[in-house]
Structures are given as structure tokens and as C-alpha cells.
Amino acid sequence: MAPKNKIVIVTDCKDIAYNEIRGVIISELEKIDATARVDVEPPVFAKEFSLINGAFLVRLIAECYAPENTIILGILNPLKTNRGDRARIIGETLNGVKFVGENTGLFSWLINDLGIKEIFESSRAGIDGAEFISFGGKYVHAPIAAQIAAGTPLSKIGAYFDKSRITNLDIKPGTVLHIDNFGVLKIYGQLYDTSDGQEVDLLLNSRKVHDALYTNSMKNLPDGTWALYKGSSLNNLPEIGIVRNTNTAKIIGAEIGDLITWEPKLV
Template sequence: MAPLITLMTDFGLQDSYVAAMKGVVLGIMPEVRFVDITHLIPPQDIRWGSYVLKSCYADFPPGTIHLAVVDPGVGTHRRAIAIQAARQFFIGPDNGLFSYILEEEASAEARLLENRTLFRDTISSTFHGRDIFAPVAAHLAAGTPFDSLGPFVNPLVSSWVRPTIAASSLDGEVLGIDRFGNIVTNIQRKHVAEWGQESALEIFLENQKIPVFALTYADLFPGRPLALWGSSDHLEIAVSQGNAAAFYGARPGDRVRLMRQA
């Protein structure tokens, strides 16, 4: 079966950037199948990109190559890497974008992209997605061995991946806002289990208490706010048939606190 490459970027849909990356890949490996995860990651939003990738990579078959570019540091000294994990591959900037993959997959192996024979001849300082990441993904799809990409490297894992667990509280933050206005946090169900408190919780967004912990978005009447575990096992704050981000005025980085009920 033809190799599969996914693409996830913050490039949007109105410019030529995504097409250029696909063109480079097809010039090296014409048999590739593409899946566009999304190109609507908010510009430079590494946290949300990391979460989106984490939320869907396990749904893809072994051998999938994930080409992910949310790269505000393009052209600087930030490293370019490839990761092998969960029988899949991940290619992109070492800026925290793969933090959730590294958190989920303890056996992940990372390589620094240093084999310049796999790059385009001319490398733009502003478009490594086209000139480095896309050709490396294509060569990998064509059968280039993973260990030939470059030396071992310990990639960056960003501190926002895990909330802070204390005796009396669990402190996290808002990762981003989804298409429906749901507020997605970095607090996962497993973190609450580690904390040792899976029921009788009080949940606060900044200083606003979330009144109900529910099972589904429709457990409450329309317009009522609630918290629940989303499909990726992250704590979400929602409004039934409404927009929680607008309701609470929430923004990425806002503090979310879980406390034990008195």
C-alpha cells in the first residue's frame, strides 16, 4: 500500500504554502497518500498544535508519517527533528510541538535532521516546511532508513504538558478553544487519578467556579455551563449548545484549578 503522510500546520488555506509542501513530497515520492489533519491551527500556537496532533495520531495505521509545522522560530537555532514512536514517524520543529507525543510514548526515539542530502538544494530561512521537513518526510516514505536522518537527540518537552499537582489542588491551564467554543485544558483524566481525587471536585477557571461536572454536553439545558472529560480525556469547560469561551471570556493560558470539595 502507498505510504501515508499527514499534514498539520498553521498555514491556513489562502496561500500556497501547503501546496508547495505537497508538491515537494510528490516530486520525490509520487505514490504518497495525503491526509490533511488541519491547516487552521491558530498562527504560532504550538500548544494547540501539540494537542491536536496528540488527539488523532493513534487513529492512524503503523508507518504513518506525520508532517507537522507550527514554527514561529523558523530560521533560528531551533532544531529540526524526526521522532519514531508508536510505530509511526513525526517530522517538524523541536519547539514543543511534539511534547504530547513524547509524553504519551515513553519509547520514542528522536533524530536531529542533519543529513542535508535529504533537503532541498536551496533552503529558505522562512520556509523549512517546504525545504527541510517535506523532503525528509518524502525520503522517509520512499524507504530511507530512519537512523540515516541524523544523530540521536533528546527533544524538547514543554512544561505546560503536565499540570502542577499539590496536596490541596491541581493547577493547569487552558490549551485552546475548539470549533464549538469548548475550552480545552491541559488537565487529563490520568492526572486527576495520580492526584488521587476522581470525584467530589470543585473546578475553577481563573476565579469563576464551574457549577456542574457532567458526562455529555447535552446533560444540561441549553445555555448552562459545565465541565466534562472530552474525547481525548482532557478536561473541557463547555456551555450546552453554546460557546464557553465567549461565556467566560476565556483565553489560552488562563489558569484552571481543581480543588477537593470541603
């Protein structure tokens, strides 16, 4: 039996809007008799209006699922509708992950890491202002995601899209990408030249906010210890957290998009 295709929805629509999106997908799959071949996965909720968080989640999801069976539907658009680079896009990475959404930079980390096999403009509905659509994620992108998951080739849905038009999201080293439900911060960058037990100063937007210990294993430290360590996401992106405490981000006032860096503590 062939594996089912998976639609993974990455969105900041966390109330009834998410159910509307999922309902449209399921209804579309029923219309084309594809419900037995496609699963709609649990939602991946992003921070409201945060393309940085959304781009991280899209890239992370692509790491977790079998690429050739995965369709990522991204519905997160905080940008103005009258910008010149606006487009609804569908595409496929070199390893087979398919994606559907707006050309906002949400898929740029994914594309930069995995390469692009093909990309198309999926629809111009509501783009030019003549036929404004207030919820394109529901009325445009969701049905298209269902069609792709059912096996419709991208080239049958979309029109030519110049790759040079792909919006790139510039994420600087040290950017807070995600704050999980334990208050742990996931940071863009890598940890170099650190030894277990090394003390460091933590700087939030260039201002010292706390000290921490670099550790090879957070669970080896006493409760309440501030820890800097190689995390579990995307080639061990750095993480900062207090051992068995859910308030790390709150205590230092960190938010997604802030810059957090560290330097060896001066003796």
C-alpha cells in the same frame, strides 16, 4: 494489499502556504514513484504560534492513526532562529509513529507518552545562518516527510542526534490546550472525585469567571447550562462548554495557553 502510509500535516500555515507544503510532498512522491503507496491526509490546523496547541494535536493524531503507517509532519515554529537548541529532527516512537519537524517541543508530549525508538538530525540547511531558508517547512521538511513515507530509513536521511537535546514543552495542569469550533475548551489534566450534578466555580488564571455543573453526560443538561465533564480526547481530558452554545471561550475570554481550574462551589 499493504496499507498505505499516511502523512498528516500539523501546521499553523492556513492559507496558500499549506498548499505549497502539500504540493511539494506530492511532487516528491511522484519523483520517487511512491504516490500509490502514500496518502496525504487532510490538514490539521493549529492555533497560530501555539506550541501548546500543536503539541496536543500531534499527540491526538498519533492516537487516531495506525502508528506503523503514520508520518506526522509538524510545521509550527514561533521560536527565535538563533537559539542554541535549534535543530531539524526526524524520529520514530516505540510504537512506530514517525515525525518530522523542528526541535521546538512540538513533539515532546508525543515522545514522553510513547517513548523514542530513534531520532536523528535531518538537515542543517539554513540552521547556521549562512544559507538562510525562509520556509524550511516547504523546502526542507516536506520533501523529507515524503521520503520517509516512501520507505527510506531514517538513518539514511539524518545524522546522530543526542536525545538529551530534545526540547521539552512544560504544560501545566489546567492549561487550555484547544478550543474547538463549538467554543468548547479542552484542558490538560484529569477530573477526580466528582459526582454528577456537583456545582463548581470556574477560575480563569486564578479569577472566578463562572460556575458550572459537573456531569457524566453534557447532552443530558438543559440548553445554556455550563458543563464540566470528561471529554473524548486522550484518556478523557476535561472539557468545559455551554450546552448547545458556541461561545463558551468568548464569554469568559479564555485563550489557548490560559490556566483554567475549578473548585467545589461553597454553599
